[in-house]
Amino acid sequence: MKPINVGLLGLGTVGGGTLTVLRRNAREITRRAGREIRVTMAAVRNVERARQQYGGQGLVITDDGGAVVNHPDIDIVVELIGGLEPARTLVLQAIANGKHVVTANKALIAKHGNEIFAAAQDKGIMVAFEAAVGGGIPIIKAIREGLTANRIEWVAGIINGTTNFILSEMRDKGLPFDQVLAEAQRLGYAEADPTFDIEGIDAAHKLTILSAIAFGIPMQFDKAYTEGISKLTKEDIRYAEELGYRIKLLGITKRTDQGIELRVHPTLIPARRLIANVEGVMNAVLVKGDAVGATLYYGRGAGAEPTASAVVADLVDVTRMATADPENRVPHLAFQPDALSNEPILPMGEVRTSYYLRMRAYDRPGVLADITRILADLGISIDAMIQKEPLEGQEQVDIIMLTHDTLEKHVLAAIERIEALASVSGPVVKLRLEHLG
Amino acid sequence: MKPINVGLLGLGTVGGGTLTVLRRNAREITRRAGREIRVTMAAVRNVERARQQYGGQGLVITDDGGAVVNHPDIDIVVELIGGLEPARTLVLQAIANGKHVVTANKALIAKHGNEIFAAAQDKGIMVAFEAAVGGGIPIIKAIREGLTANRIEWVAGIINGTTNFILSEMRDKGLPFDQVLAEAQRLGYAEADPTFDIEGIDAAHKLTILSAIAFGIPMQFDKAYTEGISKLTKEDIRYAEELGYRIKLLGITKRTDQGIELRVHPTLIPARRLIANVEGVMNAVLVKGDAVGATLYYGRGAGAEPTASAVVADLVDVTRMATADPENRVPHLAFQPDALSNEPILPMGEVRTSYYLRMRAYDRPGVLADITRILADLGISIDAMIQKEPLEGQEQVDIIMLTHDTLEKHVLAAIERIEALASVSGPVVKLRLEHLG
Structure with a gap:
């Protein structure tokens, strides 16, 4: 073609x-x-x-x-x-x-x-x-095509990475705005003249577009209310935190009986909301539709x-x-x-991931040496371990190990050998672990 | 037409x-x-x-x-x-x-x-x-159309609400699987015969579809590895928590040099990840593309x-x-x-939302009465308040108030009157608050 x-x-x-x-x-x-x-x-x-x-x-x-x-x-x-x-x-x-x-x-x-x-x-x-x-983030497609069934009620988004990075750093490190802005500039997250980002103008451009496609109205950037983060203090971030809130620069557009709200400003949001936990330069947009309810779209908002x-x-x-x-x-x-491709589906034995292993062992010398020897022989390395105290009147202790990435067949072989140890009682619990990084 | x-x-x-x-x-x-x-x-x-x-x-x-x-x-x-x-x-x-x-x-x-x-x-x-x-959640559209630029590396999703509800409850309340399953059945979140959900079969159906569209392979449900949550104990959920992880039933499909992984099983994931904080019956899918990086899609996975x-x-x-x-x-x-519609954009004074107000006041009798009287006169009701102790050697205290929803013009009028009080020094800090519920 x-x-x-x-x-x-x-x-x-x-x-x-x-x-x-x-x-x-x-x-x-x-x-x-x-x-x-x-x-x-x-x-x-x-x-x-x-x-x-x-x-x-x-x-x-x-x-x-x-x-x-x-x-x-x-x-x-x-x-x-x-x-x-x-x-x-x-x-x-x-x-x-x-x-x-x-x-x-x-x-x-x-x-x-x-x-x-x-x-x-x-x-x-x-x-x-x-x-x-x-x-x-395919947010235009999501609203314009994915949610066509819905009467959209509101859209609220973290749509400027620079300001979200600054707010995350101010909160994490308890630093004032000016100092974090300088750091962001050094890292290339903020421009030499940062006005467009920190005063909310970039976010208002994006919000204007989201509002138009959510509600079917023309672009009306000149009517957007825009307030940036340059006057935000670390004290207010801390007080908000004490009350159970995070401060994010949100673009919000909402349909009301009187008209459409179109506003960008620092906003307190409950800390338990997923969007409150979007950190650093990441972006996220929350869209509320009457049929679908709230949906969230998250990813990198900038970069080549x-x-x-x-x-x-x-x-x-x-x-x-x-x-x-x-x-x-x-x-x-x-x-x-x-x-279409004919790439094979891997059998589980060939899958490589990390593992959580829990075993119940008698609290006697040499048990841990036996277990770790078995893992080492199979090339399985340990990332973290907890050994619990034996409960009152019990002889056995729970040992929990997290492994680094390894082939499942090696883990299965190790479990078989560990279960055969006289000092270990009952089956080994095996759960898989993914870092999703 | x-x-x-x-x-x-x-x-x-x-x-x-x-x-x-x-x-x-x-x-x-x-x-x-x-x-x-x-x-x-x-x-x-x-x-x-x-x-x-x-x-x-x-x-x-x-x-x-x-x-x-x-x-x-x-x-x-x-x-x-x-x-x-x-x-x-x-x-x-x-x-x-x-x-x-x-x-x-x-x-x-x-x-x-x-x-x-x-x-x-x-x-x-x-x-x-x-x-x-x-x-x-428009997840098929996102992968099939929104991410066409990408070589997809992996997809990992919470794609069964019933099991996510059960796992959330087991963790929150420290209850065993059987008891939470019974509760889920009572609430209508789990069916009388819950096998399809709790054994991961429903998730494996969905994962098979995601895998096909992510990698361009035919549907191969019979090759999916499927492990449910019915054997999961509250002890393992607690141990995972101690180590900084949450357990979720994930559907994971990943491209490797050897072939494609296609697996559903309980999985430990770092508690700080956004997807680890998806609770109750909600669904979320994380998609990693080589160009876009990680993107997340979140919303209700079931219901009429x-x-x-x-x-x-x-x-x-x-x-x-x-x-x-x-x-x-x-x-x-x-x-x-x-x-297109000609609904008007609202001026900020007509916007209705909640507010965070911080004022600095002299620590003397009657201050709080004056402030709350002004708010009451303007019909603004208070949702939460903190009054901080005065710092050593200082006469002033910070008073922070969260209001219920109110019109911005009323808040502006209140601030003007509060700033005119002799007992209040300096400007009142005003931030908007959204519950996004």
């Missing part, structure tokens, strides 16, 4: 990530999309540097964005320049030329989305913007490859939807029927 | 929920889908009872499933009978008749998915099954309306994808362009 030709505007962090992911996972993506998606042109500021870093594989690199949006061979334009201009002009030109557009530009969508979507509608063109909110994940998902979506033939629908099993 | 006619097989919990949601949110769903989606036929066991409960609005109720799948006016058949037969025969018959199918039947998909998808492929028909895994949420989302998807015209694509703002 004919490949889809993509033109990139921008090859910075997200542009580079997009190219990298498309190249690295080309086979996997083609198995899913049913055709190759390849970047054939890219417009950058520094052509020489981009050629050195990303040249080859038939990629034409230019410093003229107009050349990309006007090129007759380009099917989809991906706008990753950021900011309002020239992004807006180039996107509108791409649409005028009948090219579909994918963008990660939240400011552009929040401020000029109404104009852009109207132009796209006129031309029968798609403008996809999953990467504009929540980085790699997480954002590229959303950009490429949009490319696959546009590829599928732009072609009317049934062969380009979402395949039942995510991959095209002729691209 | 011509309405889509839906035929339901089954009007039990999920079928009833689907009909209810489609009727209640008809306007919202039409605004999204661009055309009406209406249930015109339903096959049930007890026709009389169903007529009493759901009759009217042009709904034809029959006890003959064949009449639904063979009716020429039906566009989409929704199978909500559960079990393998007659579900399988009816679904295959619907496909043979050229009708798209939506199903919530995990056992059917896990065991006969390969046959069903092959038949659907031959006829150019769609079979959608979002409701088969994770209830209302959460499951109906997924069924209806599939109906909207099939409606959109089955028609080739651009007008039926996913609209940019989730709702059709001519169905």
Whole structure:
């Protein structure tokens, strides 16, 4: 099937990530999309540097964005320049030329989305913007397609990683805002001019987009209430904690009988809520629908490859939807029927994971030596251990061991030998352990 | 635009929920889908009872499933009978008749998915099954469409609410399995014969589906390793806790160089992980992709309306994808362009939420009376309060109050009056508080 030709505007962090992911996972993506998606042109500021870093594989690199949006061979334009201009002009030109557009530009969508979507509608063109909110979390898709049954009641999200990192650090370490901001800047989590992030403007851009797709209203960024975290003190974070709350910078949009709330501000939320425990640069969005109840979506909200994940998902979506033939629908099993794999399912003995082992042993010398010798002989190493005191009047003690990763068949062999020890009574309890890191 | 006619097989919990949601949110769903989606036929066991409960609005109720799948006016058949037969025969018959199918039947998909998808492929028909895994959480869509850029590394999920409820209760209350199971049965969270849930079979059905779409392999339910929670003791839950872990029944599927792991079993996971804190009947699925990193999806995994949420989302998807015209694509703002709403954005003064107020006051009689009088006069009621001891050598104390929901303009008025009190020094700190319940 004919490949889809993509033109990139921008090859910075997200542009580079997009190219990298498309190249690295080309086979996997083609198995899913049913055709190759390849970047054939890219417009950058520094052509020489981009050629050195990303040249080859038939990629034409230019410093003229107009050349990309006007090129007759380009099917989809991906706008990753950021900011309002020239992004807006180039996107509108791409649409005028009948090219579909994918963008990660939240400011552009929040401020000029109404104009852009109207132009796209006129031309029968798609403008996809999953990467504009929540980085790699498919939150636009979840609300726009996954929850179509629902009357959405409200959306509340941690949608700016920089401020969530700062708030997490202020709480963890009891440090004041200024000091943590400096640390975030040193780590590259905050920009030299951090205003957009810390004053809530970036979050308000994203919230404006979420509000529009949740309630079916136009983009109204100018009506968003925006309050940042720069005035927040560590005392208030501590008092909130004492009362059972965490402070997060939330974007909240809610439907009421009087109208729609659209607001970004530091917010106390009960510490037991899952979203209160989203730490560091991670993002999470809570969506309340009348049928589904509360659902939560969590993941990395920024960074080269997480954002590229959303950009490429949009490319696959546009590829599928732009072609009317049934062969380009979402395949039942995510991959095209002729691209299914015959990788074998592993028998349990060959599974590698960590283990919790509990055994009941007589409290006498040498027991632990016998057990640990058996584990060592089978190459099983111990990560943690508890030996409980014997209960009053009992001769036996519980020994609990956590192992490092090992093959299940080795653990089974070890258990058989441990159970055969005279000093161990009854069966060994075996549970598996996953770090999910 | 011509309405889509839906035929339901089954009007039990999920079928009833689907009909209810489609009727209640008809306007919202039409605004999204661009055309009406209406249930015109339903096959049930007890026709009389169903007529009493759901009759009217042009709904034809029959006890003959064949009449639904063979009716020429039906566009989409929704199978909500559960079990393998007659579900399988009816679904295959619907496909043979050229009708798209939506199903919530995990056992059917896990065991006969390969046959069903092959038949659907031959006829150019769609079979959608979002409701088969994770209830209302759009997890199939997230993996199949949202993460297409990624080489998926592993998926780990709490995908059975009954067992998660039992494990949460065992841990919270230190009770043994049998006792909590009996409680779960009394509450309707566990069935009279709980085998499917507690032995992990239901989770293995769902995991089989997740594995297939994550890795592009056929359904291989017979190769899934399945171990339930019925032998789990409260002692092991407590020991795990001491070591910093929670025990959850996880479905895990992982890609390794040797093959694919496919296993359901009780699993220790670090207590600090978000997924370790998913309690009660809630479900959550963690997906690790090479580009996006770890993403988490959380929500209700069962119940009439959460499951109906997924069924209806599939109906909207099939409606959109089955028609080739651009007008039926996913609209940019989730709702059709001519169905956007002009609901106003509320000014902040009209926003109703709870508040955290911190004020610094001189430690003298009557201060608290003055402050609480001001709040009462403005109709603001207090939910919690802390008054801190004055620090050594200081005359002032911090007073922190949490309010119940109130209008922001009333809080602003109260703050103005409180700041005017001679006994209060400096500005009142105001933060908003959301329960997100």
